[in-house]
Amino acid sequence: MDLKLKALTKSIWVFHAATSPCNNCDIEVLDLLTPKYDVERLGIVLVGSVRHADALLVTGVPNYKTRERLKKLYEQAPKPCVVVAIGGCACGRIIFQDSYNSPCPVDEVVPVDVYIPGCPPKPQAMIAGIAKLIKKVRGEK
Amino acid sequence: MKLLFNYLLFPGFLFSACVGLIAGWVDRKVTARIQWRKGPPWYQNFVDLMKLLGKETIIPQGASRMTFLLAPFLGLLSAVLVATILGVSLRMPLESFAGDVIVILYLLTMPAVSMILGGSSSRNPLASVGASREMKLVLGYELPFILSILAVIIRSGGSIQLGPILNQQINFGSNLASWPGALAFIAAIFCMQAKLGFVPFDVAEAEQEIMAGAVIEYSGLPLAVFRLTKAVLLYTIPLFLIALFWAGNLSWLALTGKYIAVLVIIILIKNTNPRLRIDQAMRFFWGPVTALAGISVILALFGL
Ligand code: SF4
Numbered sequence: 524m525d526l527k528l529k530a531l532t533k534s535i536w537v538f539h540a541a542t543s544p545c546n547n548c549d550i551e552v553l554d555l556l557t558p559k560y561d562v563e564r565l566g567i568v569l570v571g572s573v574r575h576a577d578a579l580l581v582t583g584v585p586n587y588k589t590r591e592r593l594k595k596l597y598e599q600a601p602k603p604c605v606v607v608a609i610g611g612c613a614c615g616r617i618i619f620q621d622s623y624n625s626p627c628p629v630d631e632v633v634p635v636d637v638y639i640p641g642c643p644p645k646p647q648a649m650i651a652g653i654a655k656l657i658k659k660v661r662g663e664k
Numbered sequence: 665m666k667l668l669f670n671y672l673l674f675p676g677f678l679f680s681a682c683v684g685l686i687a688g689w690v691d692r693k694v695t696a697r698i699q700w701r702k703g704p705p706w707y708q709n710f711v712d713l714m715k716l717l718g719k720e721t722i723i724p725q726g727a728s729r730m731t732f733l734l735a736p737f738l739g740l741l742s743a744v745l746v747a748t749i750l751g752v753s754l755r756m757p758l759e760s761f762a763g764d765v766i767v768i769l770y771l772l773t774m775p776a777v778s779m780i781l782g783g784s785s786s787r788n789p790l791a792s793v794g795a796s797r798e799m800k801l802v803l804g805y806e807l808p809f810i811l812s813i814l815a816v817i818i819r820s821g822g823s824i825q826l827g828p829i830l831n832q833q834i835n836f837g838s839n840l841a842s843w844p845g846a847l848a849f850i851a852a853i854f855c856m857q858a859k860l861g862f863v864p865f866d867v868a869e870a871e872q873e874i875m876a877g878a879v880i881e882y883s884g885l886p887l888a889v890f891r892l893t894k895a896v897l898l899y900t901i902p903l904f905l906i907a908l909f910w911a912g913n914l915s916w917l918a919l920t921g922k923y924i925a926v927l928v929i930i931i932l933i934k935n936t937n938p939r940l941r942i943d944q945a946m947r948f949f950w951g952p953v954t955a956l957a958g959i960s961v962i963l964a965l966f967g968l
Contacts, residue, residue: 527718534711561701563692566708571875574722574883577715601720601883 531577531603532657534566538576538600542593542629544583548610551643552580560646567653578605578656579633584612586624590632597633605636605656609649614638675751677744677896684895685709687927691898694931709895713888721884724787731785736882736889739778742771743896750903753826754914757834760827765817768826768904769810772859775893776802782886783878794869794877797942801858801865804949809855811957812848816908818964819844830911838912847960849909851953853926856901857933858945861894864937865945902926 541549555562556569570576573596585593597606606629611617613629629635636659639652670676688709696703723729746768753760776798783795816839817824820832839845858865869877879890906922940948 525718527714530711530714531718534708534715558700561696561703563696563704564702566704566711572880574881575876575887577719599722601722603719 528603528660532660535577535653535657536568536570536575537578537580538570538573538596539580540573540582540593540596542581542583542585542589542613544610544612548582548612548643551646552582552609552649554646555649560650562650562653565653573599574601576600576604578607580607580609581613581629581633581635582609584616584619584622584625585627585629585632587626590626593629593632605660606633607637607639607652607656608635609639609652610644611640611642614640617642670752671744671748675755676748679751680744680747680896680899681892684892684897684899685713687898688895690927691931691934695935698935709891713891716884716888716891719884721886722881724881727787727881728785731781732881733886735778735782735785736886736893737778738781739775739893740889740896742774742778743893743900746771746904747896747900750826750900750907753830754903754907754911754919757827757830760825760830762825764826765813765824765829769813772897772901772904773802773806775897776859778893779878779890782882782890783880786878786881788881790875791878791880794880798878800942800946804946805855805858805865805953808851808949808953808957809859811954811961812852812855813908815844815848815957815960815964818961826907830907830914833911834914839909841912844960844963845909847956847963849905851957851960852905852909853929853933854949854953856905857930858949859901860897860930862930862934864933864940866939902930 539549539552554560555567573579579597579600581593583589597604608614608629612619613635616622616625616628619625637652637656639649641648644652672678686706686709689704689706692708693703693706723732749760749764749768753764779798780795780802783791783798816829819839819842820829823829823832833839840849861869869879879887882890902923903919905926906919910922
């Protein structure tokens with residue numbers, strides 16, 4: 524097991540990319556930082572610059588404008604960087620599938636590593652998703 | 665050989681970085697406890713650094729390559745040099761050299777200069793905002809900082825060498841126990857908070873408004889070096905203040921206790937204050953803090 528990769532799983536700096544969500548998922552993401560869930564004990568912090576990010580949290584359905592921004596954000600992030608799709612919108616566009624301004628789901632723009640469905644997903648579900656992501660990065664079953 | 669050992673291992677790089685990173689953890693943990701959270705484990709800051717070493721280093725298009733990559737090292741090298749000078753003279757006050765207080769003063773500004781250089785060379789508008797704020801902040805806090813150190817220098821008979829300053833305190837009691845010393849110490853604490861870039865003086869890298877400011881474009885190794893510089897400073901600046909103001913007893917135990925006390929003050933100020941705007945910070949430093957430091961210089965001149 525690579526030491527640097529192991530360190531990565533213990534200190535995930537998260538950049539929050541909101542590609543036109545209804546904002547409900549974003550509020551739920553912020554819940555993770557509150558005392559009840561406190562993800563900082565797992566080394567997870569929210570960072571302001573995408574250059575510092577290890578994980579990209581994507582919420583919402585990309586539209587024509589945010590699709591380009593999301594692509595750019597992913598290219599700007601230093602690798603290794605994982606992408607987490609949060610909410611039904613980001614996972615599969617739910618009711619916005621046939622909308623006039625939703626050209627594609629998130630995973631056609633950037634490679635998604637974990638899908639966390641829900642509308643919005645519960646904080647517990649997100650932590651469970653992150654735990655699975657950590658296992659995946661470490662290559663465990 | 666001994667110099668290299670001093671610089672790289674014992675009072676220098678390795679030791680100061682470890683102490684600084686652990687102090688950084690104490691800060692995060694106490695902050696978390698104040699907010700009723702659990703907080704990260706003790707090795708968190710080490711893991712963060714380790715991870716940053718494994719990340720890609722991106723140089724923004726159009727940025728000045730050399731300056732962008734070398735700027736963080738400038739800050740780290742001078743911070744470590746300060747840690748070494750301080751560590752050696754605290755253990756053996758006679759080994760200090762003439763004028764080392766002045767050298768330390770200059771070297772302690774270098775991390776801020778490296779921030780400014782790095783921020784302005786990275787060709788990002790937010791980074792230049794951060795760099796310009798840092799520049800103004802330096803102008804703001806340097807004046808009261810130097811004034812408060814002047815009070816100490818006057819008290820120890822005009823000596824600008826750490827050794828006599830320490831000896832004077834060992835023989836006649838800490839500067840902190842006198843009026844000018846106490847006032848200057850209070851002024852210096854505010855300046856230290858700004859030097860460390862902690863709330864309420866963290867406008868230069870405000871996460872929420874300008875997205876980490878000067879370091880916005882940094883990733884991977886250079887970012888790790890910036891964080892390491894911060895850690896070394898968190899060890900060095902409190903120690904420098906202790907050496908100047910509170911050096912009555914220099915045993916290991918006393919030093920550790922004093923360091924922890926100063927750390928607690930820093931964390932308390934950090935957690936109980938909102939961020940000041942840059943103009944408010946300037947007014948604060950050039951107004952009350954400079955006045956406080958000035959009064960202490962005058963009192964010291966009268967030999968109180
Ligand atoms: S998944 Fe639901 S809550 Fe989240 S952004 Fe979409 S519609 Fe809003």
